[in-house]
Amino acid sequence: MEINISSEVCSQIPAFKIGVIHYEGISVGDSPQMLKGRLQLFQESLYFDLEEKSVNELEGIKEWRQIFKSIGKDPNRYRHSAEALYRRIQKQNYLPSIQSATDLNNFYSLQYQVPIGIYDLTKLSGDIALKIGQENDEYTGLNGRSNSLHNLLVSCDDHGPFGSPFVDSDRAPVTMDTKNALQIIYLRPSLNTDQCEQLTESLMNMFIQIHGGNGQFKVIGCL
Numbered sequence: 001m002e003i004n005i006s007s008e009v010c011s012q013i014p015a016f017k018i019g020v021i022h023y024e025g026i027s028v029g030d031s032p033q034m035l036k037g038r039l040q041l042f043q044e045s046l047y048f049d050l051e052e053k054s055v056n057e058l059e060g061i062k063e064w065r066q067i068f069k070s071i072g073k074d075p076n077r078y079r080h081s082a083e084a085l086y087r088r089i090q091k092q093n094y095l096p097s098i099q100s101a102t103d104l105n106n107f108y109s110l111q112y113q114v115p116i117g118i119y120d121l122t123k124l125s126g127d128i129a130l131k132i133g134q135e136n137d138e139y140t141g142l143n144g145r146s147n148s149l150h151n152l153l154v155s156c157d158d159h160g161p162f163g164s165p166f167v168d169s170d171r172a173p174v175t176m177d178t179k180n181a182l183q184i185i186y187l188r189p190s191l192n193t194d195q196c197e198q199l200t201e202s203l204m205n206m207f208i209q210i211h212g213g214n215g216q217f218k219v220i221g222c223l
Contacts, residue, residue: 001121001182003128003220009153010222012071017193017221018130019185019200022121025213028178031103032210039107043094046110050090060113061086063188064165071132072151073166080165080186081115100210101174101181108203114186115165116203117155121180123172126158128182133161141167155184183207193219 003020010016031039055061061083065075079087085106088095095106101118109116133149139161141147147167155163162169165186174181185203187196196219204215 001127005220005222006129006131008132009130013067013189014222015189017187017189017196017219019187019196019217019219021183021200021204021215021217023181023207023213023215026179026181026211028099028101028174028176028211031097031100035100035103035210036097039103042107042110043089046089047092055083055086055090058113060188063190064115071153078166081167082109082113085110099176104207104210112199114188116183116185117163117168118174118181118183119163119172120174120178121182124157124162124182129156131156137161139169142170142173143167
């Protein structure tokens with residue numbers, strides 16, 4: 001499976017980068033208490049931090065809001081997934097434990113202030129392309145609604161869009177039955193390649209520690 005970033009994305013976001021991790025032989029289940037505890041404590045800490053500052057002031061959140069704006073999407077109406085998590089915590093609407101893969105995604109998304117998607121590889125087909133959504137692109141998201149993808153970053157396989165830093169589709173979510181997965185970290189363009197590789201490898205190592213199996217990672221960028 002090849003993963004490519006479209007020339008249109010690169011022309012509008014020249015320093016755009018993603019971290020990509022392929023997992024094989026993983027076992028998804030209830031989160032271990034260590035992960036549940038870290039996620040809960042981190043959210044409580046963030047809640048108190050957000051009493052003194054705006055979500056929009058956070059560097060990662062601000063950077064991804066600018067990306068949405070640069071490709072033609074109003075960041076006040078369409079919030080990237082990391083910002084949506086932060087705004088939940090600001091209202092003390094803490095994220096419950098769902099399952100180990102989702103919980104770890106949420107933890108790292110909060111820690112690094114970036115959107116992260118994870119997908120069941122058996123539900124994807126062919127190569128992956130990151131594009132900017134066209135006027136008629138849409139899918140049913142994990143939020144249970146039909147979502148227009150126009151002027152949003154989207155990840156597409158042979159069957160069309162399946163993921164976005166806005167909200168993922170309901171076509172390829174990781175479940176308790178998932179054994180092979182693809183994880184996409186929508187990195188901050190301001191990070192250099194070494195920082196991106198360290199972040200991506202750190203997430204991969206923690207994921208494998210919890211889920212077993214093995215993984216391979218790489219950072220793909222426009223430059």
